[in-house]
Amino acid sequence: MLLHTVNKSPFEKNALESCLNLSKAGSGVFLLEDGVYAAMKGTVWADKVTTALSDKKVYVLTPDLAARGMNTDNVIDGIEMVDYAGFVDLVAEYSATQAWL
Amino acid sequence: MLLHTVNKSPFEKNALESCLNLSKAGSGVFLLEDGVYAAMKGTVWADKVTTALSDKKVYVLTPDLAARGMNTDNVIDGIEMVDYAGFVDLVAEYSATQAWL
Amino acid sequence: MEGDVKKFMYLNRKAPYGTVYALESLEVVLIGAAFDQDVSLAFVDDGVYQLANNQTTTPNDGIGMKNFSPTYKALGDYDVTKLYVDQESLEARGLSVDDLMPLTYEDEDDDWAEKPSIRVVSREELTNIMDEQDVVLSF
Amino acid sequence: MEGDVKKFMYLNRKAPYGTVYALESLEVVLIGAAFDQDVSLAFVDDGVYQLANNQTTTPNDGIGMKNFSPTYKALGDYDVTKLYVDQESLEARGLSVDDLMPLTYEDEDDDWAEKPSIRVVSREELTNIMDEQDVVLSF
Amino acid sequence: MKFAVMINEGPYQHQSSDSAYNFVKAALDKGHEIFRIFFYHDGVNNATRLTIPPQDDRNIVERWSALAKEHELDLVVCVAAAQRRGLLDENEASRNGKDANNIDESFRISGLGQLIEAGIQADRLVVFGD
Amino acid sequence: MKFAVMINEGPYQHQSSDSAYNFVKAALDKGHEIFRIFFYHDGVNNATRLTIPPQDDRNIVERWSALAKEHELDLVVCVAAAQRRGLLDENEASRNGKDANNIDESFRISGLGQLIEAGIQADRLVVFGD
Numbered sequence: 001m002l003l004h005t006v007n008k009s010p011f012e013k014n015a016l017e018s019c020l021n022l023s024k025a026g027s028g029v030f031l032l033e034d035g036v037y038a039a040m041k042g043t044v045w046a047d048k049v050t051t052a053l054s055d056k057k058v059y060v061l062t063p064d065l066a067a068r069g070m071n072t073d074n075v076i077d078g079i080e081m082v083d084y085a086g087f088v089d090l091v092a093e094y095s096a097t098q099a100w101l
Numbered sequence: 102m103l104l105h106t107v108n109k110s111p112f113e114k115n116a117l118e119s120c121l122n123l124s125k126a127g128s129g130v131f132l133l134e135d136g137v138y139a140a141m142k143g144t145v146w147a148d149k150v151t152t153a154l155s156d157k158k159v160y161v162l163t164p165d166l167a168a169r170g171m172n173t174d175n176v177i178d179g180i181e182m183v184d185y186a187g188f189v190d191l192v193a194e195y196s197a198t199q200a201w202l
Numbered sequence: 203m204e205g206d207v208k209k210f211m212y213l214n215r216k217a218p219y220g221t222v223y224a225l226e227s228l229e230v231v232l233i234g235a236a237f238d239q240d241v242s243l244a245f246v247d248d249g250v251y252q253l254a255n256n257q258t259t260t261p262n263d264g265i266g267m268k269n270f271s272p273t274y275k276a277l278g279d280y281d282v283t284k285l286y287v288d289q290e291s292l293e294a295r296g297l298s299v300d301d302l303m304p305l306t307y308e309d310e311d312d313d314w315a316e317k318p319s320i321r322v323v324s325r326e327e328l329t330n331i332m333d334e335q336d337v338v339l340s341f
Numbered sequence: 342m343e344g345d346v347k348k349f350m351y352l353n354r355k356a357p358y359g360t361v362y363a364l365e366s367l368e369v370v371l372i373g374a375a376f377d378q379d380v381s382l383a384f385v386d387d388g389v390y391q392l393a394n395n396q397t398t399t400p401n402d403g404i405g406m407k408n409f410s411p412t413y414k415a416l417g418d419y420d421v422t423k424l425y426v427d428q429e430s431l432e433a434r435g436l437s438v439d440d441l442m443p444l445t446y447e448d449e450d451d452d453w454a455e456k457p458s459i460r461v462v463s464r465e466e467l468t469n470i471m472d473e474q475d476v477v478l479s480f
Numbered sequence: 481m482k483f484a485v486m487i488n489e490g491p492y493q494h495q496s497s498d499s500a501y502n503f504v505k506a507a508l509d510k511g512h513e514i515f516r517i518f519f520y521h522d523g524v525n526n527a528t529r530l531t532i533p534p535q536d537d538r539n540i541v542e543r544w545s546a547l548a549k550e551h552e553l554d555l556v557v558c559v560a561a562a563q564r565r566g567l568l569d570e571n572e573a574s575r576n577g578k579d580a581n582n583i584d585e586s587f588r589i590s591g592l593g594q595l596i597e598a599g600i601q602a603d604r605l606v607v608f609g610d
Numbered sequence: 611m612k613f614a615v616m617i618n619e620g621p622y623q624h625q626s627s628d629s630a631y632n633f634v635k636a637a638l639d640k641g642h643e644i645f646r647i648f649f650y651h652d653g654v655n656n657a658t659r660l661t662i663p664p665q666d667d668r669n670i671v672e673r674w675s676a677l678a679k680e681h682e683l684d685l686v687v688c689v690a691a692a693q694r695r696g697l698l699d700e701n702e703a704s705r706n707g708k709d710a711n712n713i714d715e716s717f718r719i720s721g722l723g724q725l726i727e728a729g730i731q732a733d734r735l736v737v738f739g740d
Contacts, residue, residue, distance in 0.1 A: 001472065002471065002472055002474075002477075005736075005737075007220070007625070007626075007629070007738075007739075008220075009217055009220070009248050011115060011247060011248055011294065011295065012114060012115055012215075012216070012217070012247065012248050013113060013114055013115075014112060014113055014114075014386060015354075018354065018385060018386055021429075021464060022385065022427075022464060022467060022468050022471065023468065024468050024469070024472045027472065032629060033219070033220045033625045033626075033629060034217045034219075034220030034221075034248070034625075037217065037248070037251065037295070040295075040296060041296060042295075042296025042297075043294065043295050043296045044294045044295075046296070063259075063263075063264040063265045063632070064219070064265060066257075066258045066259070066264055066265075067218075067219050067257060067258065067259045067264060067265045067267065067269070068217065068218065068219060068251060068254060068257060069254035069255055069256040069257040069258065069271070070254070071256070083636075084632045084633055084635070084636035085636045085639065085640060087633060087636065088633065088636045088637045088640055088642065089640075091613070091633075091734050091736055092611050092642070092733075092734065095475075096474055096475055096476065096477060096734065096735075097477065097734060097735065097736050097737070098350075098352065098471065098474070098477040098479065099352075099477070099479040099736070099737040099738070099739060100354070100479065101354070101355075101362075101479050101480065101618070101737070101739040101740060102333065103332065103333055103335075103338075106606075106607075108359070108495070108496075108499070108608075108609075109359075110356055110359070110387050112386060112387055112433065112434065113354075113355070113356070113386065113387050115247060116215075119215065119246060119247055122290075122325060123246065123288075123325060123328060123329050123332065124329065125329050125330070125333045128333070133499060134358070134359045134495045134496075134499060135356045135358075135359030135360075135387070135495075138356065138387070138390065138434070141434075141435060142435060143434075143435025143436075144433065144434050144435045145433045145434075147435070164398075164402075164403040164404045164502070165358070165404060167396075167397045167398070167403055167404075168357075168358050168396060168397065168398045168403060168404045168406065168408070169356065169357065169358060169390060169393060169396060170390075170393035170394055170395040170396040170397065170410070171393070172395070175435075184506075185502045185503055185505070185506035186506045186509065186510060188503055188506065189503065189506045189507045189510055189512065190510075192483070192503075192604050192606055193481050193512070193603075193604065196336075197335055197336055197337065197338060197604065197605075198338065198604060198605065198606050198607070199211075199213065199332065199335070199338040199340065200213075200338070200340040200606070200607040200608070200609065201215070201340065202215070202216075202223075202340045202341065202488070202607070202609040202610055206600070208599065208600055210596075210599060219625060220624070220625050221623060221624050221625070221740075222521065222622050222623050222624070223488075223521065226520065226521055226560075226561060229560060229592060230520075230592050230595060230596075233591065233592040233593055233596065234592070234595075234596045236593070237593070237596045237597075237600065239596070239599075239600065265625070265628060265629075265632065266628055266631070266632060266668055267625075267628060267667075267668065268666060268667055268668070336599075337599040337600075337605050338605075338607075339486070339595075339599070339605070339607065340607045340609065341488075341609075345730070347729065347730055349726075349729060358495060359494070359495050360493060360494050360495070360610075361492050361493050361494070361651060362618075362651065365650065365651055365690075365691060368690060368722060369650075369722050369725065369726075372721065372722040372723055372726065373722070373725075373726045375723070376723070376726045376727075376730065378726070378729075378730065404495070404498060404499075404502065405498055405501070405502060405538055406495075406498060406537075406538065407536060407537055407538070475729075476729040476730075476735050477735075477737075478616070478725075478729070478735070478737065479737045479739065480618075480739075490620070490652060490655075490695065491694075491695065492694050492695060493651060493652045493695075521623060522620060522623045522652070525620075525655065525695065525696070528695070528696030529696070529708075530696035530697070530698050530703070530708050530710060530711070530712060531693070531694065531695060531696035532693040532694070532696075532698075532702075532706050532708070533693070533694050534690070534693075534694070537694075541696070560664070563661070563662040563663070563664075564621075564622050564661065564662070564663050564664070564667075565620065565621065565622060565623075565655065565658070565661060566655070566658030566659070566660035566661035566662075566671070566712060567660070568660050568662075572662075573660070576662050578659075578660050578662070580660060580710040580711060580712055581660070581710060582660060582696060582710055582712055
């Protein structure tokens, strides 16, 4: 199973949308850099991300959330918060990594 | 009246959408670089661009169309095709230029 | 420089940290403040995230980049007092003005009363403000 | 290099000319062809525009950049024969396979019959193909 | 008419510099004045004289340099953006103890005030970026 | 596990190089091996030794260089991408008649084959870009 990385804001670019459309059930979606905004509750993207959680794992990089002032209390339920060490573990855990640039 | 420039594909980025939402009736929208794809008939964006033509002028840079293999016969009716010299004229004609990067 | 005052707008549409545009845009604003022009900043789309409160970075724990958000708080002292924030951009992101930094300036025409610099505006208002500009610097 | 053959995928999601990614991606593919790995190219989103027919640039009239699209026609000679094009990306752009360059290769397992390299695939097919990859190079 | 141009991206990676070049050339052909071209963000990378593009490709830096010489263009590179990215002239290099410099002689390094001044002095400012 | 990393953007303009650095450091901390870090596209700009970031900002090039020295990392810059963008080592500069070079000694210039080889040899390849 692939670990898909998304580093772009879903409001600005189509990377997250394409990633969700083209990733298999059981795969992982890793949000970093400006991609972390997709992890927040209350946005126009929250429903799509919540739906993705029904058959995929979604992760968000906490240092990128903190830099951007995003409160971890407002991260969508079910998204796993990890630091860089956790990012490394995930890359090792999944069979390969696919970046949606 | 402003000349708004859009150099990004509407499929990839939100620049064209924001530009259309935040430009006044009577202003100009200039499509260049990857923005020229928005000028083509038959895309999921064609209706929005056609609607914009009802109260705005829309221009497309022909050398960018040619480079990308886009047939000028398939440019949406009402969009004005210009070269770099025409681009210069438009910048002079409108009161100021606003880039949607 | 010369007698004429032009309307300068800085259009910010990108999130901070992911790219350098927000930071380097702010550097232009600070330098530009010395030129006594009529300055406005617009925060549209992901640009509204530039003003998010509680931005936190530390060199050794975190993304390793400098938190430059305190600089926005200095804008009032530079007489940069018109920060227009697009309401629809805020709403699409589930944000309200309470999630943004409380930026203020002292109004010299009103006995130095402290007033908010951030002005949340509708699309229509913002469209009108943009259309009046002489120079738009986009980031 | 070594005995193992890995599945390499080049994921192309950006339009040509506006940025260099398409051109420099192709340079990697050409070099990579010498390594005898199992190579696939995926064209998704604006990446499908890379294969558009009739791309035309001239140095003194036009955008002043080199038309590099003929290089895609050489891929068959490098045994790069699997170019997967996302059907929904084509459709969203009002394109069909007839708007793309007619890329072919000679199938050595089938008496060198000339066959199309471009394979328009559904999202589901492409998702499965991507999930089998060992290495994904994204541009 | 008097134009000013701002370029926010480096050569080759984005089309911005190419588009700006074609715009400036067309403006000059029409008899307009180019007050200044200001290179900001990664745009400062347009000023490196060390570039060696492939034989069959355009040489973006040389093209700017030739146009500047022909029309006495004022090509200004933002000093802060340039220092961050390793673009230095002889003066900056020696002041900062660097053993080499890389800026082409057709470009000059200066501050952001030059961009604001261009906005004030020119009739139109056009921004090319990503 | 053996990781390879590809970096597609230059320093400061995009976060890619920062994210890659933090990833690599965390991987090393966990005892993983970094087979190679390959700099492509504008990523080649990470290799310039002429950078002078502001005092209160991180020095991206120096940070890579220090990490490379500490862990004997193989930092490879694509020669074709580098030449286009004006990134040269002493050898490339003299072969091409350029009067200066700007690549930090911790990086080496090589071909795209090094990227493919990294994909083959490493257990995982991670791409950081725009």
